[in-house]
Amino acid sequence: MSNRTFLTSLSDFPSSGKAVFKVGDQPVLVVKSGESFYAIANKCPHLGLPLASGKVDGETIACPFHGSKFDLKTGQNLDWVTGFAGMRIPEWSRRLLEMGKQPASVQVYSLVIEEGKLYLETA
Numbered sequence: 001m002s003n004r005t006f007l008t009s010l011s012d013f014p015s016s017g018k019a020v021f022k023v024g025d026q027p028v029l030v031v032k033s034g035e036s037f038y039a040i041a042n043k044c045p046h047l048g049l050p051l052a053s054g055k056v057d058g059e060t061i062a063c064p065f066h067g068s069k070f071d072l073k074t075g076q077n078l079d080w081v082t083g084f085a086g087m088r089i090p091e092w093s094r095r096l097l098e099m100g101k102q103p104a105s106v107q108v109y110s111l112v113i114e115e116g117k118l119y120l121e122t123a
């Protein structure tokens with residue numbers, strides 16, 4: 001049995017293409033890219049910082065802090081700690097910035113759209 005949590009009406013979704021919702025005690029980032037919606041934890045698995053201001057490119061989002069990149073559909077990590085403050089850093093210095101954290105996926109959530117309303121679905 002799954003649970004649905006109402007997030008917003010599609011007509012109220014911000015034109016910026018991103019919105020953060022609190023579901024239980026978890027901040028969930030919903031991204032609209034093209035005509036598709038994606039939901040991921042608004043918490044980068046590197047240092048737990050928010051992904052909401054990250055750059056979206058198709059079905060990917062890059063963390064605004066150290067550039068780790070994630071697949072919005074699967075949560076898979078595509079690139080890990082590539083820069084600092086928007087500047088790319090050399091490969092050898094990534095280790096320092098990683099702070100011992102290994103590449104990890106970001107949590108993804110299921111969304112349901114029904115009658116113009118967006119719901120998050122959990123098992």
Ligand code: FES
Pocket residue numbers: 044045046047048049063064065066067068081
């Ligand atoms: S907090 Fe996201 S890459 Fe460091």
